[in-house]
Amino acid sequence: MKTVCILLAEGFEEVEALTVSDIMRRANVTCDLVSIDKEYVTSSHNVTVKADKIFHENMEYDLVVLPGGMPGASNLRDDDRVIKFVKKQNKEGKLIGAICAAPIVLGKAGLTEDREITSYPGYEDELPNCEYSEEAVIVDGNIITSRGPATAMTFSYKLLEALGYEDKVNSIASGMLYKMFIDIK
16 A cells, blocks of 8 residues: 655645645545644644644655645745655655645755756746746656645645556546546547
């Protein structure tokens, strides 16, 4: 069974974090909401969430997800432990997902160079030496990036596919009525 870590920092975007968590859990994937600081974390829209775990540097996950939101994405970017963790994840060839403003964490970690990356509009300057895209979701090797809250479901399904659960995507998407709006290929 694959494992997923969604990193939460004060000011995270709840739609992005909780959509990923919901879809992973519907697929019976072990998915932890991991706070970088304390047990209760407040989102950018004042929704307080209880984390499943508190961050520690020896965590092992198949996928780490960085939700956007402000100042959540900046708080992740400015935490040296998070940068070290993301670099380790990449070095081991494990999956990294970043949505909305959170690709700035990848930029600071030096993981955008020679990659195709997308983000919320306006953060391109913090994504050095990449091929910037305006597509909803970009998969470039082990790094998956997405635009923002409106793309959270598409992003979540791409993450599920990247984990090797392609067989679950269509049934979950159908059950959530997602396929009424988007054709999953």
